[in-house]
Amino acid sequence: MTLHTVNKSPFEANSLETCLRLARSGHNVLLFEDGVYGASKGTRFEALITEAMQKQNCKIHVLLPDFEARGMSTDNIISGIETVDYAGFVDLVTKNERVQSWL
């Protein structure tokens, strides 16, 4: 199992798209820093995220401190995405066999 981290807004870079193209079933994805914008409902990337969770069986996480720092509402997180704090980020790193940063 791999943890993929995405720290770019999907509107700025194609990191999220490439990440999800190359993530395999059961992999974990963590959205943090500007990557957290991808976790909100109603963006043009929502379908991509939803498909990754439903069809690819990826687990998507968002780093809550980064999400809240940007004034984003947790009520508006795409359903199925889990929120984690830094301790949760650490747990994701240790429970996966490797970490792939999509800088």
Added chain:
Amino acid sequence: MEEGGATKKFLYVNRRAPYGSIYALESLEVVLIGAAFEQDVSLAFIDDGVYQLKKGQSTDGIGMKNFSPTYNALGDYDINKIYVDKDSLEERGLTLDDLMNLTWEDETDNYAEKPSISLVNSEELAALMEQQDVVLSF
């Protein structure tokens, strides 16, 4: 240096174009230094990273060092697993012919010159990534 012992699989992931930022050059520096540690090294070029391998780079007009010839030396350091993401290449209107012809000499095959670059699709690249112990992203 901590040589010997267990060998790990290292993957260097390159997703940036050269010259616009220093990531490509400094990534190459890690690869060259890392070669001395005799680990199992692969390089992946994805997204704008494929531009690093473009033929015919000429930096005279920008006053920066053209470091692209260094990729040709990788074969001499036993770094011959260079994977280029087919989708990234195609969406940039490029083919394998647009890239430098990187080769290595196979000493088990009478020093035959063999290509180092493999074009891989998403499924192959995903499988390759899943075999790695360490992924360094640049």
Added chain:
Amino acid sequence: MKLGIMVSEGPYQHQASDSAYNFTKAALEKGHEIFRVFFYHDGVNNATRLTVPPQDDRNVVNRWSELAKQYNLDLVVCIAAAQRRGLLDANEAKRNGKDADNIAEGFRISGLGQLIEAGIQAERLVVFGD
């Protein structure tokens, strides 16, 4: 678990160093071992003791130094990247005929091999960058 960290961006310009710090601190507080934090690219600028951030802001450099002191962390700055960007310790300053050094407490300058070694020795390596 034994973790390695790579920081590829300087302080303030990008969040990478803050994220790396918060992650490292959380990992240490959970009882994990940090084998090494390796600073590369503009990340070497995390090690300059000459930064003077506004008083109401975090001091990224001091924060790393303090964490290093508290947990005996190995904070390593890449020598090749540091030389390009004007980050020197006393030895390097002398060797290169420079009139000053600027490395902060708790950091040391060494070669890229230290990054590879972190990859070999640590059970996980996490890269923070732009």
